[in-house]
Amino acid sequence: MRTVAIFGVGLIGGSFALALRKAGFAGTILGVSSAQTIARAKELKVIDREATAEEAAAAADLIYLAQPILEIMACMPRLAAHVREGALVTDAGSTKIAIVEAGEAAFPGGQFLGGHPMAGREKRGVEAAEADLFQGRPYVLTPRRQGDLETPAASEFLEWMKKIGGIPVVLDPETHDRIVAYTSHLTQLASTALAATLDGRPEPRSGVFGPGLVENTRLALSSFDLWNDILATNRGPILEALRAYIDTLQGFCNDLNAAHMREQFARAERLAASIRSAQCSK
C-alpha cells in the first residue's frame, strides 16, 4: 500500500490519516475535501497533498471514504471508472445497508468493503482528529461475500486496521444497522431528547443541576448534518429502538412504584456493568 486517498478529511478521515502515520505508514496520503479543510489538514500535517476526486481515485491503493453518508453514496458511481484494479474502496459511514448497496452497484467486482469504526467525538472536523481515535475500539467490516476480506488489498487494510488499534468485527450490513440503532442512534436520540425537553424551560436556568446532566447531554452537542444522513438511511431500526425506549419510559409512568422500579434499576445496572466489563476485556 503506497498511496492512500482520504475523501472527507474530517474527524474520522483525518484521524485515520494520523493513525496510519503513527503506525508507520511511509507512503503518500492524498486528501479530497473542501479547500478550507485541505488547507488546515496540510498545516496540521494530516495529509501530504490535495487531489481531485478523479486523480485520487486513480492514484490510490486504498480509497477511504469518510464523508457524510449521502456524499459517500453519491461519489462512488463517479469514482468507479477511475479506481485501479487491485485497489480497495472502503468507507467509514455510520450506517451500512444503503452504502453497501451503492458500493456493490458501483464496484461489482468485490472491490468495495463497507466499514464503520465505533469511534467518535461530539467534535467535528480535522481540528478534532487524533491518531489514537481507533485505539481499542471496535471497527466493523461488512463484506457481502467472505472472499471480500481475503483479497490482497483487503488483507493489507486489515493489517493496518490492527496496527492503528482497531478491533475488527465482521457483520452483515443488516445486523450492523440494527445493532447501532440500539447502541448508538438510540443513545444519541435519548440525549438529544433530554436536552430538547429542557430547552426553554426555567429549571435548568436555575443552575441547580449535577454533573449527570452535563454528561448525559454531551452527545446533544453533535451536529445534525451528520445525523440527518443516519436518520435517513436507518429509519426502520431507529423507529423500532425509539419505540422500545418509549415503552420503558411509559412503564415508569404507569408504575412508578418500588417493586417495578427496583426491577428496572436492577436491569439497568446489569446492562451498564456488562458493557463496562466488555470494554475492559478489550
Next chain:
Amino acid sequence: MRTVAIFGVGLIGGSFALALRKAGFAGTILGVSSAQTIARAKELKVIDREATAEEAAAAADLIYLAQPILEIMACMPRLAAHVREGALVTDAGSTKIAIVEAGEAAFPGGQFLGGHPMAGREKRGVEAAEADLFQGRPYVLTPRRQGDLETPAASEFLEWMKKIGGIPVVLDPETHDRIVAYTSHLTQLASTALAATLDGRPEPRSGVFGPGLVENTRLALSSFDLWNDILATNRGPILEALRAYIDTLQGFCNDLNAAHMREQFARAERLAASIRSAQCSK
C-alpha cells in the same frame, strides 16, 4: 461551631466531614451510622468517633443529616428532645418538600434548615467520600422563613459551606423539587431507561457501541435504595418531567424527518451549550 454530628457517614456525609477538615475545622466530628460504616470511617479518618443518635444530637452545634430521605424524616422527631438550643439541624436529602415539612414539625422554632448539595457520584459509601465533592457545585438551601438563614448557627453553617466550595442557592422547597425533577431525576430515569431497554437484547452483547453509550449509562449504575425515596417523595414533578420527555421522543417517532429533527437538534445543542457555560462561569 465546636462539634459536628454527621448522621449517615456515606458519600455525602463523609465528604462533608472531609471537606470541613480540609477547610480548617478543628473541632470534633461525631458519626452516627452502622457499625461497619463507623469502623471504616474511623480508619479513613473521616470522623473522630462514633456516638448514639441521642448523644450526638445533644453534643453537636451542627447536626448534619445525610441518610436516605425516609430515614432523615424518621429520625427528626426522635432527635427533637435532645438537640440543644442554638444548634442547627440541616440535611442533604435530594428532595425537600417532605423533609422540610417533617423538619418544621419536629423543630418548630426555626432550628431546621433544609439543604441539598448538587454533588453526587454513582458510587456510594464512605469509601467514595472526597473532600472536594462540593467544590464549585450549587448547594441549595430551602428556608421556610427568611430569618432562618440569619440565626448565628445558620450564618456559621453558611460560612463553612462557602469555605468548602459550595455555592449557596436559596429556593423554596416546591421550586427545588420541581427543578430537580427536570434536571436531576429525569436525567437519572432517562439513563436507567436506556440501559433497561438494552438489557437482555442482543445488540449491546455484540460489543459494537461507542463511548457515548458508556457515558450515557453511568447513572444507571446508581443504587435504587436512594432512588426509592426520591421517587416516593417527588412523584408528581417526576411524572410531569417524564411525560414531557416521552412527548419529545414521541415527536421524534411521529416526525423523523429532516426539518423537525434539525429543529430538535438545534434546541438540544442550545441547552447543552448553555448549561456548560453556566458551569464555566462558576
